[in-house]
Amino acid sequence: MLMYTDDLKSLCWTKVPMTQNINTGQGLRDLGEFGLIDLIARKSRPSSAVTIGIGDDAAAFHLHPNCLALATTDTLLEGVHFDLSFCDPARLGRKSLAVNLSDIAAMGGKPLSFLLSLAIPETISLDFLEAFSSGLLEIADEFGVSLIGGDTCASRGGLVIGITLFGGQEVQKLTRRCTARPGESIFVTGYLGDSALGLKLLREGHRDGDAISRHLDPAPRVHEGLALAESGLPCAMIDISDGLLSDLGHITGKSSMGARLYLDKIPLSREYSEYFGSDDHERYSLALGGGEDYELLFTAPTYRKCEIEKLFRNFGTPVSEIGEITAVPGILVLSAEGETVQGIATGYDHFLPRDVNRS
Amino acid sequence: MLMYTDDLKSLCWTKVPMTQNINTGQGLRDLGEFGLIDLIARKSRPSSAVTIGIGDDAAAFHLHPNCLALATTDTLLEGVHFDLSFCDPARLGRKSLAVNLSDIAAMGGKPLSFLLSLAIPETISLDFLEAFSSGLLEIADEFGVSLIGGDTCASRGGLVIGITLFGGQEVQKLTRRCTARPGESIFVTGYLGDSALGLKLLREGHRDGDAISRHLDPAPRVHEGLALAESGLPCAMIDISDGLLSDLGHITGKSSMGARLYLDKIPLSREYSEYFGSDDHERYSLALGGGEDYELLFTAPTYRKCEIEKLFRNFGTPVSEIGEITAVPGILVLSAEGETVQGIATGYDHFLPRDVNRS
Numbered sequence: 001m002l003m004y005t006d007d008l009k010s011l012c013w014t015k016v017p018m019t020q021n022i023n024t025g026q027g028l029r030d031l032g033e034f035g036l037i038d039l040i041a042r043k044s045r046p047s048s049a050v051t052i053g054i055g056d057d058a059a060a061f062h063l064h065p066n067c068l069a070l071a072t073t074d075t076l077l078e079g080v081h082f083d084l085s086f087c088d089p090a091r092l093g094r095k096s097l098a099v100n101l102s103d104i105a106a107m108g109g110k111p112l113s114f115l116l117s118l119a120i121p122e123t124i125s126l127d128f129l130e131a132f133s134s135g136l137l138e139i140a141d142e143f144g145v146s147l148i149g150g151d152t153c154a155s156r157g158g159l160v161i162g163i164t165l166f167g168g169q170e171v172q173k174l175t176r177r178c179t180a181r182p183g184e185s186i187f188v189t190g191y192l193g194d195s196a197l198g199l200k201l202l203r204e205g206h207r208d209g210d211a212i213s214r215h216l217d218p219a220p221r222v223h224e225g226l227a228l229a230e231s232g233l234p235c236a237m238i239d240i241s242d243g244l245l246s247d248l249g250h251i252t253g254k255s256s257m258g259a260r261l262y263l264d265k266i267p268l269s270r271e272y273s274e275y276f277g278s279d280d281h282e283r284y285s286l287a288l289g290g291g292e293d294y295e296l297l298f299t300a301p302t303y304r305k306c307e308i309e310k311l312f313r314n315f316g317t318p319v320s321e322i323g324e325i326t327a328v329p330g331i332l333v334l335s336a337e338g339e340t341v342q343g344i345a346t347g348y349d350h351f352l353p354r355d356v357n358r359s
Numbered sequence: 360m361l362m363y364t365d366d367l368k369s370l371c372w373t374k375v376p377m378t379q380n381i382n383t384g385q386g387l388r389d390l391g392e393f394g395l396i397d398l399i400a401r402k403s404r405p406s407s408a409v410t411i412g413i414g415d416d417a418a419a420f421h422l423h424p425n426c427l428a429l430a431t432t433d434t435l436l437e438g439v440h441f442d443l444s445f446c447d448p449a450r451l452g453r454k455s456l457a458v459n460l461s462d463i464a465a466m467g468g469k470p471l472s473f474l475l476s477l478a479i480p481e482t483i484s485l486d487f488l489e490a491f492s493s494g495l496l497e498i499a500d501e502f503g504v505s506l507i508g509g510d511t512c513a514s515r516g517g518l519v520i521g522i523t524l525f526g527g528q529e530v531q532k533l534t535r536r537c538t539a540r541p542g543e544s545i546f547v548t549g550y551l552g553d554s555a556l557g558l559k560l561l562r563e564g565h566r567d568g569d570a571i572s573r574h575l576d577p578a579p580r581v582h583e584g585l586a587l588a589e590s591g592l593p594c595a596m597i598d599i600s601d602g603l604l605s606d607l608g609h610i611t612g613k614s615s616m617g618a619r620l621y622l623d624k625i626p627l628s629r630e631y632s633e634y635f636g637s638d639d640h641e642r643y644s645l646a647l648g649g650g651e652d653y654e655l656l657f658t659a660p661t662y663r664k665c666e667i668e669k670l671f672r673n674f675g676t677p678v679s680e681i682g683e684i685t686a687v688p689g690i691l692v693l694s695a696e697g698e699t700v701q702g703i704a705t706g707y708d709h710f711l712p713r714d715v716n717r718s
Contacts, residue, residue, distance in 0.1 A: 051427055055613065056536050057465035057597060058431035058526065068410055069428055072417035072508065073523055075476040079515045106416040117434040117521060149431065156438045157516025162476060164432055164523040167417065177415050238416060254414065 043137045047146040059148035061113055067168035072103035078158030086202045089128045091216045093135030100165035101220035102294040106239035108175035108229020109167035116150035117162035143222050173229045175237035178254035182327040184235050184299040189221055189319050191269040196290025210271050218294040224315055237298035243291040261323035264336040299325050402496040406505040418507035426527035431462040437517030445561045448487045450575045452494030459524035460579035461653040465598035467534035467588020468526035475509035476521035502581050532588045534596035537613035541686040543594050543658040548678050550628040555649025569630050577653040596657035602650040620682035623695040658684055
């Protein structure tokens with residue numbers, strides 16, 4: 001970024017020492033850009049796979065031998081993707097990486113390292129940044145990924161968090177969206193709709209509970225995605241970020257297929273079921289059309305169901321068969337009575353008006 | 360992103376077809392998120408090195424054999440990094456990638472592919488996005504890099520452009536910041552200060568001229584950086600983004616060295632020299648403290664100067680020897696008379712007040 005000065009008072013090269021102690025009362029202006037990078041870098045663990053980490057023009061890292069490089073990026077904007085009155089900074093840090101981990105999981109990849117971009121408004125305190133980076137690097141440690149670089153700047157709008165995550169996998173083990181075939185069963189991990197319910201509860205003024213935790217601190221299915229890919233079980237796979245119908249639509253669209261879904265097989269948590277009671281339309285709208293579940297949605301031959309269930313028992317992660325892939329385009333949702341269910345919304349589009357998205 | 364609906368009117372899976380024609384009068388709301396991705400994707404050329412490009416959870420790509428993966432990211436914010444009243448969208452697209460290309464050049468790497476994140480306010484038109492993506496993918500073609508993925512969302516603040524660029528290089532050819540040694544000469548490509556002068560002229564109401572072009576459409580020294588790395592000439596290298604003194608400070612700081620700079624050897628363009636006249640303080644403040652030159656700054660043994668000059672003659676790119684690395688920490692700037700020049704500002708820090716940065 002450009003600066004312009006006509007004030008020639010002192011020549012000394014001044015930068016924030018990389019070993020400076022951070023006082024929590026200190027402001028971002030006292031800390032400076034390099035101090036902030038240091039604040040985050042000091043929490044980050046070195047990795048033998050990373051040849052050059054934070055502090056050069058670019059990061060450099062080895063991939064495992066015979067490995068394809070995988071890369072995914074997600075930018076989270078204050079007021080669009082998160083509301084600072086709802087979320088504490090540590091869980092925001094965790095979620096920022098989790099949404100990217102979920103993308104690598106959906107490819108059946110092993111996550112390796114990531115870059116962090118932060119645009120920070122003046123209203124953000126050092127305490128906030130300490131907690132944010134602690135949460136971020138805590139989940140990074142949990143999944144064995146290293147922070148290897150990034151950039152920081154001041155924002156004149158809200159907080160902007162950009163993460164690019166790298167992973168690796170052998171080409172023949174990658175799980176794509178475009179490879180579903182007719183007759184395959186459709187499986188989903190965990191429970192659906194809890195994250196959307198959590199957001200609804202937050203907006204109603206609640207601050208605790210399982211659904212709210214699922215929304216603020218989702219668990220990416222990294223180990224499950226990798227184990228599925230290693231076993232060669234899935235034919236197509238995606239993570240549910242936009243909503244079940246929308247993301248299943250990505251699989252059927254990319255595969256030039258259709259799908260049948262059985263409403264009574266959609267996995268719902270106890271909290272979710274209790275909240276919505278027995279009205280099916282109320283009950284299933286968030287589970288099918290809500291987003292940010294970060295569960296894995298995949299197709300596999302029906303005869304391999306037992307293998308799949310066994311694999312998931314090892315993780316203690318629920319898995320449900322919820323429908324099948326068809327050769328006829330479009331997604332049919334069927335009730336327990338076998339009737340077509342009309343009119344369930346299809347997911348979030350960032351450029352549609354709020355009243356269409358019902359965000 | 361979450362959506363919430365209790366309106367169960369229609370079930371059909373609707374998405375914008377990937378082959379849709381874009382009418383320039385069309386709004387972003389008509390186009391939708393997937394239409395926008397398609398608008399950009401259609402301009403992008405496929406590459407044999409990219410196994411999975413746009414349209415899956417993550418991109419997957421091969422590196423050249425025996426190659427380290429390089430990665431760099433830069434986020435450009437409206438109102439911080441660019442002013443839409445100064446820059447046309449095509450040059451903004453070019454510059455967004457150029458600043459990342461310059462980072463890979465500084466590592467001596469070959470740029471390969473990139474991810475694009477866009478957060479777009481309602482005020483941005485489709486015409487703007489067409490021109491932006493044309494400029495972006497034009498410079499991508501010039502340097503042989505492929506767009507392989509990214510994300511898009513609506514912004515409630517200004518336009519946010521995030522790019523993560525990947526490259527590759529053999530580990531022994533990488534050019535680092537931390538490897539300068541005493542006695543090495545310091546070289547810089549091109550002319551310094553033009554970009555900062557261009558910004559000053561834009562703020563004064565001018566809209567044309569070489570300095571303004573240098574600011575709005577900088578030329579990353581990718582071929583030069585790669586050729587230097589392949590020849591094994593540089594001992595340490597960085598690109599000048601924050602300003603000569605600031606970026607030289609990164610080399611001396613990371614290498615635990617100091618430097619002497621000779622003011623009369625700093626390369627200045629004719630437009631720059633004519634603008635500032637003979638007052639040395641005025642004349643050199645932007646060349647030493649301004650930023651966004653995106654020239655290469657490197658150190659090399661003095662006896663290899665002829666080889667370096669020969670290499671740069673092939674590119675038609677000026678190269679100047681401007682000083683030397685010393686064992687004593689700190690950067691000394693010396694006048695033509697050999698006197699120490701006091702008080703030239705050291706570069707831009709995003710978290711310092713504007714009056715300190717004089718931005």
